[in-house]
Amino acid sequence: MDGVTAATDAVEPLTAEQISKRLAPGTVMIVFTASPRYILATLVEKDSVVMCRLPQGTGIFLDRKRKVRTAIEKDRLPEIQSIAEELYESLIAPLRIDRTRIQRLVVVADQPLQDLPFAVLRDRKSGQYLIEQFELIRVASASVYAQTQAAVLAPLDAVLTIGDPAFDRNVCPSCPALPAARNEALAVARQYPRSRTLVGSDATFDRIAASVQTADVIHIGTHTVPSIEERQVLNLLLAPSARHAGTCSVGEAAGLPLKKGSTVVVSGCQTAISREPGTLRDFAGAFLAAGARNVVATLWDVEDDSSRTFAVVFHRSLRRCGTAVTAAREAQISMLRSSDARLRSPRAWSGFQVFSVGS
Numbered sequence: 001m002d003g004v005t006a007a008t009d010a011v012e013p014l015t016a017e018q019i020s021k022r023l024a025p026g027t028v029m030i031v032f033t034a035s036p037r038y039i040l041a042t043l044v045e046k047d048s049v050v051m052c053r054l055p056q057g058t059g060i061f062l063d064r065k066r067k068v069r070t071a072i073e074k075d076r077l078p079e080i081q082s083i084a085e086e087l088y089e090s091l092i093a094p095l096r097i098d099r100t101r102i103q104r105l106v107v108v109a110d111q112p113l114q115d116l117p118f119a120v121l122r123d124r125k126s127g128q129y130l131i132e133q134f135e136l137i138r139v140a141s142a143s144v145y146a147q148t149q150a151a152v153l154a155p156l157d158a159v160l161t162i163g164d165p166a167f168d169r170n171v172c173p174s175c176p177a178l179p180a181a182r183n184e185a186l187a188v189a190r191q192y193p194r195s196r197t198l199v200g201s202d203a204t205f206d207r208i209a210a211s212v213q214t215a216d217v218i219h220i221g222t223h224t225v226p227s228i229e230e231r232q233v234l235n236l237l238l239a240p241s242a243r244h245a246g247t248c249s250v251g252e253a254a255g256l257p258l259k260k261g262s263t264v265v266v267s268g269c270q271t272a273i274s275r276e277p278g279t280l281r282d283f284a285g286a287f288l289a290a291g292a293r294n295v296v297a298t299l300w301d302v303e304d305d306s307s308r309t310f311a312v313v314f315h316r317s318l319r320r321c322g323t324a325v326t327a328a329r330e331a332q333i334s335m336l337r338s339s340d341a342r343l344r345s346p347r348a349w350s351g352f353q354v355f356s357v358g359s
Helices: 002-007 016-022 058-073 079-091 143-146 177-188 205-216 249-256 285-291 304-321 323-337
Strands: 027-034 039-044 048-059 104-109 135-139 158-165 195-201 217-221 224-226 234-237 261-268 292-297 352-356
Touching: 016 048, 016 143, 016 249, 027 143, 027 323, 039 058, 048 058, 048 079, 058 079, 058 217, 104 143, 135 323, 143 323, 158 177, 177 195, 177 217, 195 352, 217 304, 234 249, 249 285, 261 285, 261 304, 285 292, 285 352, 292 323, 304 323, 323 352
Parallel strands: 027 104, 104 135, 135 352, 158 195, 158 217, 217 261, 261 292
Antiparallel strands: 027 039, 039 048, 224 234, 292 352
16 A cells, blocks of 8 residues: 555565464454445454454444544543444454453554544443553554564664744644643653754754654654645644745655654644545655654544643653554553543543554
């Protein structure tokens, strides 16, 4: 798929059986393939492939996805849990995943499930969200993941943080300054042995492009705005420079000279949203194409407190374990078990998703 082309030139298409032989123990992959009438789920784990036609029609899944996203947006917890339980019963329960053996769930999803917040699906019997049961990771290609998952991970010591750019007010007159994103960038930078922080007028595309080659981790906190050329595609707002207007398109992000195998966090609003999430029409796919191994991006607008809390716990965990999917899960669980009701809300934590070419 085009969202991972640059990182996967040597990858060959694999059958489900070939993928199953390459998966690590404790990992299961679910490939959701949609037709106009129904959705087929293929469950792949080590030396095992099982196909299952899901009990509900495609239209019902589309309706439930829309309803759960609306309930999350309006922060209606009883409604969220009710619909999330229905989705769990229809999408996850029929697959009979053995939770005593499986720790990681890898999801490959066609429409209509691409922008579904899988983390919020909830088991009615245990009361647990899916993120409490498994590490969750989204991939655009099952073959890519199977052929890159075993790569040796290098230490993540050098971070580049970007926040609160001094953007051109003519581009987005209604967009406020982002002092919380500046503080977030500084807080993240303090967690790494080597760091560079670009804020205010320093947060230009040119300076970012000159700094990404040596960064193991990149953290970006800024506004997203619709592209002038295509309103359904977003741009990142940056500070203007003599050579650059101050907006970064998905195409420009895909062309950045990222250090291969890096991790990128794009904590702006809706950075994983497009008509084809995980492709070159959103920033998750763009940064994967540029060479990142993992990208954390968002399904909806995130509040300052939520973003900062997620960022601090995520980067602390990432420094310790070196794995983005594990770090994201720890951050989300810490939020949903917080004493702060605002952070416990699914709206605060379930919109963060890890996209990967191999964790």
